[in-house]
Amino acid sequence: MKLKGKVALITGGANGIGKVTANMFLQEGATVVISDYNAEAGEKALSEFNHHENVTFIRSDVTNTEQVNAMVQSILESHGKIDILINNAGITIDGFLTKMEEEAWDKVVAVNLSGVFKCTKVVAAAMVENGYGVILNASSVVGIHGNIGQTNYAATKAGVIGLTKSWAKEFGPKGIRVNAVAPGFVVTDMTAKVPQKVLDKMEAQTPLRKLGRPEDIAAAYLFLASDDASFINGTILSVDGGLVI
Numbered sequence: 121m122k123l124k125g126k127v128a129l130i131t132g133g134a135n136g137i138g139k140v141t142a143n144m145f146l147q148e149g150a151t152v153v154i155s156d157y158n159a160e161a162g163e164k165a166l167s168e169f170n171h172h173e174n175v176t177f178i179r180s181d182v183t184n185t186e187q188v189n190a191m192v193q194s195i196l197e198s199h200g201k202i203d204i205l206i207n208n209a210g211i212t213i214d215g216f217l218t219k220m221e222e223e224a225w226d227k228v229v230a231v232n233l234s235g236v237f238k239c240t241k242v243v244a245a246a247m248v249e250n251g252y253g254v255i256l257n258a259s260s261v262v263g264i265h266g267n268i269g270q271t272n273y274a275a276t277k278a279g280v281i282g283l284t285k286s287w288a289k290e291f292g293p294k295g296i297r298v299n300a301v302a303p304g305f306v307v308t309d310m311t312a313k314v315p316q317k318v319l320d321k322m323e324a325q326t327p328l329r330k331l332g333r334p335e336d337i338a339a340a341y342l343f344l345a346s347d348d349a350s351f352i353n354g355t356i357l358s359v360d361g362g363l364v365i
Contacts, residue, residue: 121147121148121149122148122149122342122345122346122347122348123145123148123149123150123204123342123345123346124148124149124150125149126149126150126151126203126204126345127150127151127152127153127195127199127200127201127202127203127204128142128145128150128151128152128153128202128203128204128205128206128345129153129155129191129192129195129202129204129205129206129239129243130142130145130152130153130154130155130206130208131155131156131180131182131206131207131208131209131235131239132155132156132182132208132209132210132258133152133153133154133155133156133162133165133177133206133208134154134156134158134161134162134164134165134177135156135158135161135165135308135309136308136309136310136334137208137258137303137306137308137334137337137338138154138156138206138208138209139154139165139168139334140334140335140337140338141206141208141334141337141338141341141342142154142165142169142175143169143338144335144338144339144341144342145204145341145342145345146169146172146174146175148342148346150174150204151174151175151199152174152175152176153175153176153177153178153195153199154166154175154176154177154178155177155178155179155180155182155191155209156177156179156180156209157179157180157181157182157209158179159179162177162178162179163177165177176198178191178194178195182209182231182235182236182238182239183230183231183234183235183238185238188238188239188242189242192239192242192243192246196246201246201250202243202246202247202253203247203250203252203253203254204253204254204255204256204345205239205240205243205244205247205253205254205255205256206256206258206341206345207235207236207239207240207255207256207257207258207280208258209231209232209235209258210231210232210258210276211227211228211231211232212228212270212273212310213227213228213272213273214269214270214273215269215271216268216269217271220271220272224272225271225272228272228273228276229272229275229276232273232276232277232279232280233275233276233279233280233283236257236280236283237283240255240257240283240287243255244287244291244296247291247294247296248291248294248296251294251295252295252296253291253295253296253297254296254297254298254299254344254345255287255291255296255297255298255299256298256299256300256301256341256344256345257280257283257284257298257299257300257301258277258280258300258301258303259277259278259280259281259284259300259301259302259356260273260274260277260302260303261302261303261304261358261360261363261364262274262277263276263277263278263279263280263281263302264277264278264281264302264356264358264364265364277302280300281300281302281356284298284299284300284354284356285354285356288353288354289354292353292354297344297349297350297352297353298353298354299344299349299352299353299354299355299356299357300355300356300357301337301340301341301344301356301357301359302356302357302358302359302360302364303332303336303337303359303360304326304332304358304359304360304361304363304364305319305322305323305325305326305331305332305360305361305363306331306332306333306334306336306337307331307332307333307334308334311331319331325363326360326361326362326363327361327362327363327365328361328362329361330361331361332359332360332361336359337359340357340359344357
C-alpha cells in the first residue's frame, strides 16, 4: 500500500473530488481526516465509508483561523503528525466582471486562496518539526488560461500556483514537497448545475473528447502524495484530457 502509516488531512473532503480522494487514500493504507464546512455532508461521507476506523470528520471553516488552528491541534493530539495536506476546499460564484459583486469576489478569495494559506501555515509548521510532509493544492486549468465569467475563481487558482511554487522552494530544504493539481472539466457537484449544452461544449474542447471523473484527480493526488513522486516538487500537474497543451 502506497500510503501505509501516513496521516492525511483533506479539506473539502465531504463531497466530490475530496471524498473520492479520501476513499482512495484509505484503500492505500492512510489514516484520513476529512474536513468540511458542511457538517451534515461530513457525517454522510463517514457513513458512506462504512465508518471505517481510519477515517474521521472534523467540521471546520478554512476561512476561520481559530477553527483551522483547533482542527490541526486536534489531529496532532490524536495522531501525532500530519504527513499529507490536500488543500481541496473550494467554491465558485461566477459572473461577468462588470456585474460581479464585491461579496462574490471576497468569498471566493477567502475560501480558495486565503483558506489555502491559513491551513498550510499551521500544518507546515508541524511538518517542519517532523522533517517530512507533502502539501498538495487544488488549482485549475482556469488558473492557467483564464475563463470568461470566472474572474474571482481564475484569480484564486492562479494564486494557488504562485503559492505552490513559492512554498516548494521554501520547504523543499526541510523535507517537504509542495505540488498542485490543475483539473480540467470534471463531473462533480459543481458541474451538476451546468446546462448540458455547456457540458457538451466542454467535452468537445477536450482533446480526449470526454469529461474527467473525480477518480482521475484523486489518482493524481495519490501519485503526488506517494513516494513514487519523491523527486517531484513545485510542479503543477494538469489533469485535463489535454485541454491545456
